[in-house]
Amino acid sequence: MNDLVFTVLRLGFLILLWLLVLSIVGALRRDLAIGRKARTGTPTAREIRKNPELTPQPEAPAKQQASTLVILEGPLAGLEHQLTASPILLGRAQEATIVLEDDYASGRHARLFPQGTRWFIEDLGSTNGTFLGENQLTRAQPVELGQKIRIGKTVMELRV
Amino acid sequence: MSELETSPVSRRNMELLLLLLALIVSMGAYYLVGVNSDQGLNQDFITQGLFLAGLSLVFHVVLRIWAKYADPVILPVAVALNGIGLAMIHRIDLAKISSDSNQAGRQILWTGVAMVIAMVTLWAIRDHRILRRFTYIALAASVVLLLLPLIPGFGVILNGARIWVRIGNSLSFQPGELAKITLAIFFAGYLSANRELILLAGKKIGPLQLPRARDLGPMIVAWLVSIGVLVVQRDLGSSILFFGLFMVMIYVATARVSWIVIGMSMLVAGGVFAYLTMSHVTRRIDGWINAFDPEIYNAIGGSRQIVEGLFGLANGGLVGTGLGNGSPYMVPLANSDMIVASLGEELGLIGLTAIVLLFLILISRGMRAALGSRDSFGKLLAAGFSFTIGLQCFVVIGGVTRLIPLTGLTTPFMAAGGSSLLSNWIIVALLLLISHNSRRPMTAGVSATAEVATKAPDHSRGLLSARKESQR
Numbered sequence: 001m002n003d004l005v006f007t008v009l010r011l012g013f014l015i016l017l018w019l020l021v022l023s024i025v026g027a028l029r030r031d032l033a034i035g036r037k038a039r040t041g042t043p044t045a046r047e048i049r050k051n052p053e054l055t056p057q058p059e060a061p062a063k064q065q066a067s068t069l070v071i072l073e074g075p076l077a078g079l080e081h082q083l084t085a086s087p088i089l090l091g092r093a094q095e096a097t098i099v100l101e102d103d104y105a106s107g108r109h110a111r112l113f114p115q116g117t118r119w120f121i122e123d124l125g126s127t128n129g130t131f132l133g134e135n136q137l138t139r140a141q142p143v144e145l146g147q148k149i150r151i152g153k154t155v156m157e158l159r160v
Numbered sequence: 161m162s163e164l165e166t167s168p169v170s171r172r173n174m175e176l177l178l179l180l181l182a183l184i185v186s187m188g189a190y191y192l193v194g195v196n197s198d199q200g201l202n203q204d205f206i207t208q209g210l211f212l213a214g215l216s217l218v219f220h221v222v223l224r225i226w227a228k229y230a231d232p233v234i235l236p237v238a239v240a241l242n243g244i245g246l247a248m249i250h251r252i253d254l255a256k257i258s259s260d261s262n263q264a265g266r267q268i269l270w271t272g273v274a275m276v277i278a279m280v281t282l283w284a285i286r287d288h289r290i291l292r293r294f295t296y297i298a299l300a301a302s303v304v305l306l307l308l309p310l311i312p313g314f315g316v317i318l319n320g321a322r323i324w325v326r327i328g329n330s331l332s333f334q335p336g337e338l339a340k341i342t343l344a345i346f347f348a349g350y351l352s353a354n355r356e357l358i359l360l361a362g363k364k365i366g367p368l369q370l371p372r373a374r375d376l377g378p379m380i381v382a383w384l385v386s387i388g389v390l391v392v393q394r395d396l397g398s399s400i401l402f403f404g405l406f407m408v409m410i411y412v413a414t415a416r417v418s419w420i421v422i423g424m425s426m427l428v429a430g431g432v433f434a435y436l437t438m439s440h441v442t443r444r445i446d447g448w449i450n451a452f453d454p455e456i457y458n459a460i461g462g463s464r465q466i467v468e469g470l471f472g473l474a475n476g477g478l479v480g481t482g483l484g485n486g487s488p489y490m491v492p493l494a495n496s497d498m499i500v501a502s503l504g505e506e507l508g509l510i511g512l513t514a515i516v517l518l519f520l521i522l523i524s525r526g527m528r529a530a531l532g533s534r535d536s537f538g539k540l541l542a543a544g545f546s547f548t549i550g551l552q553c554f555v556v557i558g559g560v561t562r563l564i565p566l567t568g569l570t571t572p573f574m575a576a577g578g579s580s581l582l583s584n585w586i587i588v589a590l591l592l593l594i595s596h597n598s599r600r601p602m603t604a605g606v607s608a609t610a611e612v613a614t615k616a617p618d619h620s621r622g623l624l625s626a627r628k629e630s631q632r
Contacts, residue, residue, distance in 0.1 A: 009195065010482035013188055014507065017514040020181050020240055024233050024521055027174050 066119055066145055066158035069112070074154030075101045083158075087113035090151060091124070104128050104152025110137075112149075118142045119158060121149060128152060171232040172224050178236035179220055183213050186243020189483055193251040196484025204250070208268050212243055215275045222279045226286065227596035231529060234595070237522045238573060238588045242271055242581070244515065245574030247483065248495065248502055255489035263495055263576050270578035277582060278589035288593045292537045295349030298342040299382055305335040305342065306389040322393040334579035336398050337570075340548055341583055341590075343382065344405060348540035350378055351413035355536065359414050379410070387430075394440055397569035401551055403427065408547045409540055412530075448565035465492045466559070466566050469501030473561070480508025496575040497568055500560045516557065519572070523550045526591045532598035542594045545587045 069081040069088070081088070081098055088097040093107035100109065106126035113120055122140035123130040130137045131150040143149065149156050187209045194205050216239045223230050250264035285291065291298075308325050309315030316326045324332045351358070357375045373380075383406050387399050407423040434441040446456055447463035451470075456462045468491040475486060488494045488502030495502070504512040526546025533539045549572050556575075559566035570580035 006196065006482060006485070009192055010485075011479065013185075013192055013483065014479060014510050014514070016185055016188055017507070017511055020178075020185050020236075021514050021517050021521070023181060024178055024237065024518075027178060027233060028521075028525075 065117065066143075066160060068159050069098075069156055070159050071098075071154060071156045072148070074152070076154060083114075083119070085114060087111055091126075100151060100154050102152040102154045105154065109151050110149075112143070126151070170228045172220070172228065175223070175232035175235060176220055178233065179216055179239060182236040182240035182243065183216060185240050186212060186247065189244050189247035190250065192483040193247050193254065194484075196482060197251075197254045204265075208246070208250075208264070211268060211272065212239070212246070215272055219275055219279055222282060223592065226282055227592055229596045229599040229601075230592040231525050231595035231599075233521060234525050234588055234592055237518050237525075238585070241515070241518055241522075241573035244503070245499065245571075245576075246271065248488075248499055248506075248574070249576045251484055251506070252489050252495040252502065254484070255487075266578070267576050267581070270581050273578070274582040274585035278585040281586055281589040282593060285590075285593060287597060288538050288541060288590060289535060289597075291345050291541070291590075292349045292352070295346055295353070298345040298349065299378065302339045302342040302346060302382070303385055305339040306385065308335045309393060310389070323395045323398065334577070336393075336395070337579040337583040338586075340398075340401060340405065341545075341586055343402060344409070344541060344544040344548065346382060347379070347406065347409040348537050348544060351409060352536040352540055355413050358410075359416075379406070382406070391434075391438075394438075395568065396434075396441060396444065397555060397567035400555060400567060401548065401569060403430075404551045405544055405548055409544045412540055412543045413536075444565045444567065448562060451562060465498065466562060468492070469498050469560050470562060472501045472505035476505035476508045478509050480504075480506050480511055482506060496570065496577055497556075497566075498560060499571050499575050500557050503574075504560075516553070519549065519553045522546075523553075525595070529591055529595035529598060533594055534598060538594045538597065542591055545591055549584070549587065 067083055069083055071077055071079045071081075076098075079098075089108060089111055090096060090098055090100060090105075091107050091109035092100055092102065092105050096108065106124075106128070108124045109126040110130045111122045111124055113122070119142070120140045121130065121132060121137065121143050123137040131148075132141055132143065133147055143158055145158050145160065147157060190205055190209055216235070219235060223235065246264060246267055249267050253261045253264050309322050311325075314325050315322055316324050316332065323334050323336050325335055326332045354375060357372075361372050361375060383403070387403060391399065403423075403426075407419065411419045411423075435445055436442075440461075443459075443461055447461075447466060450456050451463040451467050453463075457464055457467055472486065472488055472491055475481065480486070483506045486502075486505040488498075488505045491498045491501055500512070503515060507515070523546045526542055526549065530539045530542035530546065533542060552569050552572050555564070555567055555569045556571045558564040559569075570577055572584045573581065
């Protein structure tokens with residue numbers, strides 16, 4: 001091989017090296033393009049077929065709004081409280097919205113409050129805790145219709 | 161931070177494309193070395209090239225299976241750097257200046273081992289947050305790894321530094337390379353758990369907020385052990401690397417400029433102290449400032465290496481002499497510590513710039529993974545790892561080009577040496593995992609507000625043991 005071929009190969013390799021660098025930078029362009037180029041929104045059918053986890057979550061059926069709080073067990077069993085848009089304080093204290101006559105409830109035991117279309121329950125640092133179903137609350141949690149809330153010996157649920 | 165909600169795309173096809181290009185570059189480099197040497201192409205070209213290509217493609221498939229959303233750029237860049245390094249080592253082998261002229265064969269074997277271990281890491285860990293559980297085990301492992309070369313009969317002294325251990329007769333290993341991974345895991349785990357304490361508690365002196373000593377205790381211990389051992393082992397490069405890692409991770413965790421101020425003053429104090437008291441440091445700095453002094457040039461351990469490297473770079477000029485046409489083998493350790501000078505001579509400024517850019521891309525992708533990571537442990541770990549690669553490049557390239565004193569650190573992925581290759585491939589695997597976890601779509605079903613009720617930790621606090629409020 002003559003010198004010309006060597007020179008061509010030598011420079012060709014440098015061009016190849018830079019081609020690699022530039023195509024990598026080109027591949028990263030998407031990362032820099034904010035707005036116009038970046039793909040947003042719903043994935044296409046082809047993307048879903050390739051990546052099953054992208055399947056859009058089926059829309060939850062329209063929730064029925066809870067309108068009453070019914071006490072099922074405990075000293076106040078049978079009481080029904082109409083829910084409005086305002087939060088409800090549960091406890092033995094006199095300022096509570098529903099004054100629980102339950103020896104195992106704290107003064108300000110728990111708070112039931114609406115957010116969006118759902119009601120959430122939050123424990124207010126009670127001594128014996130608030131239970132949603134089987135689980136003790138550690139933070140505010142949404143309450144589904146028919147889910148049992150237990151405070152002391154009082155059990156209640158949300159109904160339509 | 162405003163985050164753009166994009167529908168996640170796996171981008172593995174892009175990776176395959178770039179990977180093929182990277183392989184073409186590596187094979188091209190190998191081919192040029194063969195063409196330009198007298199022997200022409202031999203069997204090695206085919207077998208070693210196919211070996212590298214096969215391994216990279218297997219790695220790509222592994223990513224498709226276990227880390228689908230990983231960054232598409234990291235693997236091609238690592239393969240390209242590794243391939244170019246291999247070609248260069250092969251080229252130095254062909255010059256036959258040392259008795260050991262199968263370094264490229266050994267290097268490709270190590271590449272295979274390193275890539276397989278990286279794949280196993282990917283498969284075994286899956287989620288980088290698991291590593292957080294091993295925070296203190298990582299600290300213990302770092303200490304053990306750093307102390308290994310000091311065990312008599314086990315550690316060996318090579319080139320003035322006691323950082324190698326010898327297993328069997330031929331296999332030598334540098335455990336300090338792995339220690340940088342375990343130390344990064346420890347720093348990330350410790351800092352992500354104690355970030356608030358370090359930030360908030362403590363005295364304020366002027367503009368500097370000093371953390372309490374006990375919050376920093378384990379950090380200081382880790383730092384002292386790594387620096388102390390390395391001063392004893394006389395390895396300047398690694399101690400700079402560990403100190404830098406320590407500083408950067410604590411700065412990333414706290415965003416306090418005071419750490420940079422403290423760190424820099426400690427660095428200056430340590431540097432002056434080392435210069436005045438340790439002969440090998442004195443020699444390095446003399447060889448840096450007065451490199452062209454004939455007395456220092458001819459001294460044993462003087463500046464001959466660095467000056468020969470500079471001559472090589474000058475010989476290469478803008479476009480280089482072409483792979484296989486220069487004389488990079490004139491420089492001592494041309495295939496490990498000085499591989500940057502060898503590449504600069506044969507690829508020229510244009511080629512070396514491309515290589516530096518490849519490193520820059522790799523580091524920036526690591527930082528991008530850190531930015532995108534959803535947990536602070538992942539953020540710290542990715543930032544720490546990419547910084548290690550960056551600092552290594554800076555120390556090596558800066559040393560070779562006489563910007564800073566030359567210290568013995570390895571050029572990531574390129575320099576001959578199995579332990580460095582192994583640890584860098586593990587780092588790549590972890591960066592890929594972190595970027596996969598940060599780009600992966602959130603598992604659907606659990607929205608931000610609906611948190612899953614956790615079982616109460618203490619079941620005895622049921623009704624039976626409930627205290628009567630009214631009787632209190």
